[in-house]
Amino acid sequence: xxxxxxxxxxxxxxxxxxxxxxxxxxxxxxxxxxxxxxxxxxxxxxxxxxxxxxxxxxxxxxxxxxxxxxxxxxxxxxxxxxxxxxxxxxxxxxxxxxxxxxxxxxxxxxxxxxxxxxxxxxxxxxxxxxxxxxxxxxxxxxxxxxxxxxxxxxxxxxxxxxxxxxxxxxxxxxxxxxxxxxxxxxxxxxxxxxxxxxxxxxxxxxxxxxxxxxxxxxxxxxxxxxxxxxxxxxxxxxxxxxxxxxxxxxxxxxxxxxxxxxxxxxxxxxxxxxxxxxxxxxxxxxxxxxxxxxxxxxxxxxxxxxxxx
Amino acid sequence: xxxxxxxxxxxxxxxxxxxxxxxxxxxxxxxxxxxxxxxxxxxxxxxxxxxxxxxxxxxxxxxxxxxxxxxxxxxxxxxxxxxxxxxxxxxxxxxxxxxxxxxxxxxxxxxxxxxxxxxxxxxxxxxxxxxxxxxxxxxxxxxxxxxxxxxxxxxxxxxxxxxxxxxxxxxxxxxxxxxxxxxxxxxxxxxxxxxxxxxxxxxxxxxxxxxxxxxxxxxxxxxxxxxxxxxxxxxxxxxxxxxxxxxx
Numbered sequence: 354x355x356x357x358x359x360x361x362x363x364x365x366x367x368x369x370x371x372x373x374x375x376x377x378x379x380x381x382x383x384x385x386x387x388x389x390x391x392x393x394x395x396x397x398x399x400x401x402x403x404x405x406x407x408x409x410x411x412x413x414x415x416x417x418x419x420x421x422x423x424x425x426x427x428x429x430x431x432x433x434x435x436x437x438x439x440x441x442x443x444x445x446x447x448x449x450x451x452x453x454x455x456x457x458x459x460x461x462x463x464x465x466x467x468x469x470x471x472x473x474x475x476x477x478x479x480x481x482x483x484x485x486x487x488x489x490x491x492x493x494x495x496x497x498x499x500x501x502x503x504x505x506x507x508x509x510x511x512x513x514x515x516x517x518x519x520x521x522x523x524x525x526x527x528x529x530x531x532x533x534x535x536x537x538x539x540x541x542x543x544x545x546x547x548x549x550x551x552x553x554x555x556x557x558x559x560x561x562x563x564x565x566x567x568x569x570x571x572x573x574x575x576x577x578x579x580x581x582x583x584x585x586x587x588x589x590x591x592x593x594x595x596x597x598x599x600x601x602x603x604x605x606x607x608x609x610x611x612x613x614x615x616x617x618x619x620x621x622x623x624x625x626x627x628x629x630x631x632x633x634x635x636x637x638x639x640x641x642x643x644x645x646x647x648x649x650x651x652x653x654x655x656x657x658x659x660x661x662x
Numbered sequence: 663x664x665x666x667x668x669x670x671x672x673x674x675x676x677x678x679x680x681x682x683x684x685x686x687x688x689x690x691x692x693x694x695x696x697x698x699x700x701x702x703x704x705x706x707x708x709x710x711x712x713x714x715x716x717x718x719x720x721x722x723x724x725x726x727x728x729x730x731x732x733x734x735x736x737x738x739x740x741x742x743x744x745x746x747x748x749x750x751x752x753x754x755x756x757x758x759x760x761x762x763x764x765x766x767x768x769x770x771x772x773x774x775x776x777x778x779x780x781x782x783x784x785x786x787x788x789x790x791x792x793x794x795x796x797x798x799x800x801x802x803x804x805x806x807x808x809x810x811x812x813x814x815x816x817x818x819x820x821x822x823x824x825x826x827x828x829x830x831x832x833x834x835x836x837x838x839x840x841x842x843x844x845x846x847x848x849x850x851x852x853x854x855x856x857x858x859x860x861x862x863x864x865x866x867x868x869x870x871x872x873x874x875x876x877x878x879x880x881x882x883x884x885x886x887x888x889x890x891x892x893x894x895x896x897x898x899x900x901x902x903x904x905x906x907x908x909x910x
Contacts, residue, residue: 401818427820438815442833452819501819511818 354379355400355509355543360409362395362565369395371565372409379508380539382532386552387562388588393545396562397511400543401427413509428455431502431510431540435517437494439486445497446471446482452505470500474530492523499531503540512544516551528555549589553577553601561585573601599625604642604652614639614651621649628652676901679893683718686890690714690883697879709868709880718887720863725850725895728786732793732846737839739794740801741827752802759795767792767853771860785857785864792853793846800842804835836906844899851892855884865891 355377362370369392377383385393398404399411402423411418418426431452439448446467453463471482474496478484486494495515502510512531516524532555535542546552552559553573560570569581577594580586590597605621616637619628621644631640638654691714697707739759743752767788774784808831816826832839855866865888872880 403814403818424820424822427818429820432815432818434811434815434818436811436814438809438811438813440812440816440830440834441809455820498815 354412354414355541356412357396357399358410358412360396360399360411361407362392362399362404363407369565370399370406373565373567374409375560375567375570377541377543379541382535382542382544382555382557383560384544384546384552384556384558385560385562386546386549389547391562392565393547393562394513397513397543397545400509400511401430401432424455428452428505429507429509431505431507431512433495433498433502433510433512433515435514437498437515439494439497439501441486444483444485445476445489448486448497449500449504451501452507456505458505466504466506470504473503473534474500476500492519492527495519495523495527496530499527503534503538506538507540509541509543512542514546515544517546517548524551531555549597550600553597561588563588574598577601596626599629599657604628605644607656608642608650608652609656610650612651613648614641614653616640618643618648619652620644625652625657629654629657672901672904676897679890679897683887683890683894686886687715687718690887697883701877701879704877704879706877707879709871709883711871712863712867714883714887717863717865717867718891721851721854721865721888721891722895724782724785724789724854724857724862724864725847728789728793728850728854729843729847731786731790732850733797733843735790736794736797736842736846737801740798740805740839744802744805745823755798756802759798762791763795765791767856768859771856775860780861782857782862784860785854785862788857789850789853793850796842796845796849797839798842800838800845801835804838804842805831807838808834837903840899840903840906844896844903847895847899848892851888851895855888 355375357373357375360370360373361368371392373392373396385396387393395404399406400413400418402418405419413421413426413430440451443451449467449470450463453466458466467482471477476493476496478493481489481493486497489497495518499512499515502512516527519527528551531542534540544552544555553576556573558571559573559576561568561576563584569576569585571579576585576589577598580589580594586594602625603621604619604623604625604627607625608621614637616635616639617631618641619631621642628640632638632654639651641648642650642652691708694708698704701707736759739755742748743755770788770791771784774787778784778787812830812834813826816830821830854862854864855869858864858866858870865884868880868884869888872878872882872884
């Protein structure tokens, strides 16, 4: 659990974080989204004390971060950043082993954990563990960066635009990996991005930051459907918010159970965006929905367009 | 294949200078007839006051000692000047090192002799004064060029200041620092010859005596050995530099 209570931060005479309170639950993937300079990275760095608070408090697992030894605190929290920051003089395996080494894990346990993470993050080029970061692609480097952040099994992971510099395909594949790992491990993740689609695709809850304040906190659908003010509705895209909704909602929740349709079937876990794409590709207004290989219903174009469906 | 070839070539390059030095040390003591035929007018064509081996050993010892001190001082000041607390020292440290470098070595000796007497001590002072700047400059440059993302990540993962310095910063700056050490040592090999003017035992002895006594054979013998020694020191330190992890 991460709690921010009335935190403030000034750089010079600029208020970067303005009396902000927020509570992130255990096992939640919380995404802070907002334009550059809105204070989201600053807020994230308050958790591992890379940025000290001017006023208010930040608590991790109920304890004020200022009461903890700073190195112990940081070794207990995973940290991944956009620029990755792999150590160029260390191999992939050594990079991943960084925090377990700082925590003095036994060598055998470190080796086992490194192998596990190489699998988990699909770093499956043979012998990749003994290679140096400069020989990896950008996507592979970021996978190593994420593996390094997860290595010591931290209960909390902070991720500051970790996929910002990657091409769209690589980014999507990494997002999927992260989401799956988070679901399996129940890790609490605080994720920062300026990319709305990334935020809505990953988040359990989203916090929208503007000018050092949290303007709205809620599920992606909350923000899209019930923006609290004009700034939020502008940020989530005005009329395009309805298009974004399609990427957030699942076929399962909008289908007509038991009904029949012809055509290539869709998976019940697919998004409505996938469904619309498939309808356009197949030239059909109805498509069958399958779950674990069995037909369970149909999805209909009219239902996607209907408001509040 | 290509890489293996290149590695083989560099190994050969770094083995050549020590071989040449060893060959000179073996052959020169027996070359009196050769130098006599080159300069028939000279009654003593071969420098014999001290053996070439002893001169080379003393010369090398002085350079190694001076370089070690220069590295200790240069590295220490360089690290200090790049810490947050020491950053304000950086311009002063740089200025002092540059002043040290611009005073001619002969002037250093002239000033040092009345204080330290004749012999190795004033020479060592001059060598260290000259040797610190390359190490200091390269240490500062190397540490300032460590990728900021690596430092940021190290901080975020819970490295302490000292540990970050030893495990991340110095290894990543090792290439430039080693280049500074190499330069410092080579400059030292050259500068140490002047030390024999104030009584230090170095390979400068035959050169100085040859210049004073109008004996070009002595000068040539000393110069050959100093040259071979400089190349040897350069080759050995170069090989060390190539084996550093940051050179990958």
